[in-house]
Each structure stands twice: as C-alpha cells, then as structure tokens.
Amino acid sequence: xxxxxxxxxxxxxxxxxxxxxxxxxxxxxxxxxxxxxxxxxxxxxxxxxxxxxxxxxxxxxxxxxxxxxxxxxxxxxxxxxxxxxxxxxxxxxxxxxxxxxxxxxxxxxxxxxxxxxxxxxxxxxxxxxxxxxxxxxxxxxxxxxxxxxxxxxxxxxxxxxxxxxxxxxxxxxxxxxxxxxxxxxxxxxxxxxxxxxxxxxxxxxxxxxxxxxxxxxxxxxxxxxxxxxxxxxxxxxxxxxxxxxxxx
Amino acid sequence: xxxxxxxxxxxxxxxxxxxxxxxxxxxxxxxxxxxxxxxxxxxxxxxxxxxxxxxxxxxxxxxxxxxxxxxxxxxxxxxxxxxxxxxxxxxxxxxxxxxxxxxxxxxxxxxxxxxxxxxxxxxxxxxxxxxxxxxxxxxxxxxxxxxxxxxxxxxxxxxxxxxxxxxxxxxxxxxxxxxxxxxxxxxxxxxxxxxxxxxxxxxxxxxxxxxxxxxxxxxxxxxxxxxxxxxxxxxxxxxxxxxxxxxxxxxxxxxxxxxxxxxxxxx
Numbered sequence: 001x002x003x004x005x006x007x008x009x010x011x012x013x014x015x016x017x018x019x020x021x022x023x024x025x026x027x028x029x030x031x032x033x034x035x036x037x038x039x040x041x042x043x044x045x046x047x048x049x050x051x052x053x054x055x056x057x058x059x060x061x062x063x064x065x066x067x068x069x070x071x072x073x074x075x076x077x078x079x080x081x082x083x084x085x086x087x088x089x090x091x092x093x094x095x096x097x098x099x100x101x102x103x104x105x106x107x108x109x110x111x112x113x114x115x116x117x118x119x120x121x122x123x124x125x126x127x128x129x130x131x132x133x134x135x136x137x138x139x140x141x142x143x144x145x146x147x148x149x150x151x152x153x154x155x156x157x158x159x160x161x162x163x164x165x166x167x168x169x170x171x172x173x174x175x176x177x178x179x180x181x182x183x184x185x186x187x188x189x190x191x192x193x194x195x196x197x198x199x200x201x202x203x204x205x206x207x208x209x210x211x212x213x214x215x216x217x218x219x220x221x222x223x224x225x226x227x228x229x230x231x232x233x234x235x236x237x238x239x240x241x242x243x244x245x246x247x248x
Numbered sequence: 249x250x251x252x253x254x255x256x257x258x259x260x261x262x263x264x265x266x267x268x269x270x271x272x273x274x275x276x277x278x279x280x281x282x283x284x285x286x287x288x289x290x291x292x293x294x295x296x297x298x299x300x301x302x303x304x305x306x307x308x309x310x311x312x313x314x315x316x317x318x319x320x321x322x323x324x325x326x327x328x329x330x331x332x333x334x335x336x337x338x339x340x341x342x343x344x345x346x347x348x349x350x351x352x353x354x355x356x357x358x359x360x361x362x363x364x365x366x367x368x369x370x371x372x373x374x375x376x377x378x379x380x381x382x383x384x385x386x387x388x389x390x391x392x393x394x395x396x397x398x399x400x401x402x403x404x405x406x407x408x409x410x411x412x413x414x415x416x417x418x419x420x421x422x423x424x425x426x427x428x429x430x431x432x433x434x435x436x437x438x439x440x441x442x443x444x445x446x447x448x449x450x451x452x453x454x455x456x457x458x459x460x461x462x463x464x465x466x467x468x469x470x471x472x473x474x475x476x477x478x479x480x481x482x483x484x485x486x487x488x489x490x491x492x493x494x495x496x497x498x499x500x501x502x503x504x505x506x507x508x509x510x511x512x513x514x515x
Contacts, residue, residue, distance in 0.1 A: 155329050172344075
C-alpha cells in the first residue's frame with residue numbers, strides 16, 4: 001500500500017514538474033501532459049488519423065508473422081545445435097558472436113533485400129526474436145541433468161519419450177522465459193523497422209506525426225504503441241505463469 | 249547354497265576400460281559372478297573399484313568391452329525395466345513430479361493405463377511410509393523420504409531384480425540404519441534379488457546374504473563372504489564382530505592400495 005502511494009506521488013509530481021517546465025519552455029517540443037488526453041481521444045475516435053485501425057492491423061500482422069517464424073526457427077536451431085554436439089560446437093560460437101552485433105546494423109540491408117513493405121519489418125522482428133529463443137533453448141538443454149537422463153534410459157525411455165518426459169519439463173522455465181523475451185524483442189523489431197522507414201503500420205504513423213511536428217498526436221501514438229507492447233507482454237506472462245504452474 | 253538351476257544373474261569374464269586424459273583406466277578386469285534368485289548380494293570395495301560399473305552393466309547402462317552378462321540365461325543388451333529395476337545414489341527423482349507421479353514413472357513408460365498405474369503406486373506408498381506425501385514434490389521431502397520414493401519407483405516395476413547403487417550413501421548415519429532395516433523388511437516380504445553397492449561395512453553385514461569384496465584398479469573380485477545369519481541381525485554378536493573384523497581387514501588392504509595409487513598418480 002505504501003509502495004503504491006509512493007509511486008503515485010512520484011508520478012504526479014513528475015507530471016506537474018513536466019507540465020510547468022513545458023509551458024515555460026516550448027509547448028510544441030516538450031508537449032505538456034495536459035494536452036495529451038484530448039489528442040489521445042482524437043486519435044482513438046479516429047479523428048486525427050482515420051486509418052489507425054488499418055495501420056494497427058498491419059503492425060499486429062507483422063508481429064504475428066515475425067514471431068511465428070522466430071519461434072519455429074529459434075526452436076529448430078536451438079534443438080539442432082543443442083542436441084547434436086558437433087553442430088553445436090561449430091555453430092553456437094558463431095551464433096553468440098552474431099548476437100553481440102547490434103541488430104540495427106542489419107536493418108539497411110534488410111530493407112534493400114525485402115523492400116519498404118512489411119517483409120523487411122517481419123525480417124527485422126524475426127531477427128531480433130530469433131536469438132533469445134535459440135539461446136534459451138541452448139541454455140535449457142545445458143540445464144537438463146545427466147542423472148535424470150540416465151534414470152529415464154534405465155527405465156526404458158527412448159529418445160522421443162526422454163525428450164517429452166524429461167527434457168521439455170527440465171528446461172521449461174528457461175524455454176518459456178526465452179519465448180517471452182523473444183516476443184518482446186520481435187515487437188520492438190517490427191516497430192523500430194516501421195519507424196526507420198515504412199509506408200504502413202503504427203511506426204509509419206509515428207514517423208508521419210513526428211515529421212510534421214504534430215507532437216501531441218505523436219505522443220498519443222506512442223501511448224497506443226505502448227499499450228500494444230504491454231498487452232503482448234501481458235499475454236506472454238499469462239502463458240508463462242500457466243507453464244510454470246504445469247511444470248511445478 | 250549355490251544351486252546352478254536357481255542362478256538368476258551370471259556375469260562372465262567381463263572387462264571394461266575407460267579412456268581418461270591420463271590414459272586408459274581398467275575399471276573391471278575379468279570379473280565373474282553368479283547371483284542366485286532371492287539373494288541380497290552386496291558389492292563393497294574402495295572408490296574406483298568398478299562396483300558401479302558392474303552394477304551399470306547388469307542394468308544394461310554400460311556395455312562391457314569383453315565378456316557378457318546373462319539374466320535368466322538371456323544376454324543383457326541394454327536397459328530392460330521388465331527384468332531389472334534401478335535405484336540411484338542421489339534418488340534421481342523428477343522435480344516436477346509428485347511422489348505418486350514419480351513412483352508411476354516406469355509404469356507410464358510401459359504404457360500402463362493411468363488408473364491402473366495410479367492404483368499400483370498408491371498401494372506401494374503405504375509400506376513406503378509415504379501415503380501422506382503422495383501429492384508432495386521431491387523438494388518438500390527429506391533425503392530419506394526421497395530415497396524411499398526412488399525405491400518405490402523401482403518396486404513399481406515389479407521386477408525380479410533390484411539394483412541399488414549406494415542408495416543410502418547421502419543420508420546421515422541414523423537415517424541410514426533405519427532405512428536399512430526398512431529395506432530388509434521390504435526385501436524379506438517381496439523376495440526380490442537385490443544387488444547392492446555400498447561403502448558401509450555395517451550395511452553390508454546387516455543386510456546381505458553375500459558380500460563381494462572388490463579390489464582397487466583394476467577392479468577384480470577379491471573375496472566373497474557368505475552370510476547365513478538370521479535376520480534381524482544382532483550387530484554386536486560375536487559372529488558378526490568376527491566377520492566385521494575379517495571384512496575390514498580385506499577392505500582396509502584394498503583401500504590402502506587405492507590410496508597409495510592415487511598418491512602416485514597425483515605426484
């Protein structure tokens with residue numbers, strides 16, 4: 001209760017300070033908080049950007065496609081590298097090195113390859129989501145206890161049964177954590193891709209508003225994007241909690 | 249006592265070498281052993297004498313380089329949970345399974361129906377003293393209880409043979425003695441053939457019908473000590489005190505040799 005009260009106090013104080021400072025300095029650039037709610041209502045009533053739903057749909061679709069691809073490729077690569085030692089020894093270090101490169105540097109070439117439309121955003125979202133999922137699978141496989149694998153073998157389990165009854169439950173926490181991180185990064189990848197250059201999607205609207213110095217609309221769009229991100233993460237956390245309860 | 253017709257496990261001239269960074273190490277060298285049905289046969293010896301390797305071979309987890317192992321006249325070619333049930337030193341329970349689910353594990357792998365395996369497991373929990381803990385997870389159990397769950401998981405397979413690799417090695421002395429008494433009770437009621445690996449002289453003398461002393465590297469059988477004393481055994485009785493001294497003499501010699509060897513390889 002006390003923590004909550006302290007949080008409210010801090011947020012309110014910040015907003016007040018911001019409001020005063022913005023009014024005193026430059027209301028166009030600093031956007032005082034008081035002008036945001038009307039702009040947000042305008043946006044949601046489809047007055048400022050009438051085609052917001054279409055753009056939102058584009059973004060959500062890009063995220064969905066990019067995430068499905070990232071999960072499929074991440075699980076595939078992770079298990080291939082983790083279960084086949086030679087493959088893992090050859091490629092896992094390369095993968096880790098690639099992961100260390102800031103992903104944004106790939107974006108220009110992705111735009112060249114895939115064009116300005118959805119494909120390049122999907123590719124970028126995929127690229128960001130793929131790594132944490134692959135690495136989570138690799139980390140998860142390392143967590144599986146050799147002792148438990150021996151127990152399974154001694155009780156007559158074949159490779160498929162061992163995978164289902166021992167490996168998956170052993171690595172579930174790590175795996176689900178990686179899938180959640182992968183989703184968050186896919187969302188970021190898609191939106192960053194849109195902001196860096198696109199014709200449709202929430203990122204394109206953000207770019208448009210910002211370019212025309214429609215700063216209050218811009219803030220309203222950012223809030224909508226925030227809602228999108230928070231919703232996707234909330235969904236992921238529900239799934240994660242389910243998995244945890246099952247694993248325990 | 250050793251009537252050929254009742255021989256259940258036959259170990260014939262098995263050898264096993266492991267490759268280590270400091271060259272090949274001979275874990276077992278030409279070991280032969282005959283175990284009769286219903287025996288409680290204990291393997292004892294210094295660390296690295298190949299007791300666990302021998303147990304692993306009987307369980308089909310380790311393949312011998314030479315020689316073969318027959319169970320009921322059929323050669324062992326891999327794990328066979330319909331004939332042999334294992335109990336491991338560190339219990340090896342699945343942390344995401346409850347007590348009853350852990351006990352059910354082997355039956356689940358054999359495709360036994362959900363109701364049937366739940367019934368078998370639940371009936372086993374009584375004599376295991378775990379009825380009240382059926383729905384608990386391993387982390388909620390004491391070390392002794394966990395080991396009983398592991399034994400229950402092996403008993404659920406209802407095999408003729410039970411392989412136990414230092415099952416009470418991680419427990420404190422008191423729990424260990426009590427678990428030994430409890431195991432004896434289970435063994436006498438089910439009449440399974442038990443092969444038991446231990447470091448404890450007390451356990452070997454209190455439980456076994458036969459104690460097999462093994463030598464340090466290369467692992468060979470040094471001597472076999474039959475014990476025909478009735479159960480429960482009075483550990484302070486003159487016979488057992490004498491046997492204990494004899495057994496200790498044999499093991500001491502081997503352990504000293506093993507320690508000497510370790511000191512040599514270290515220097």
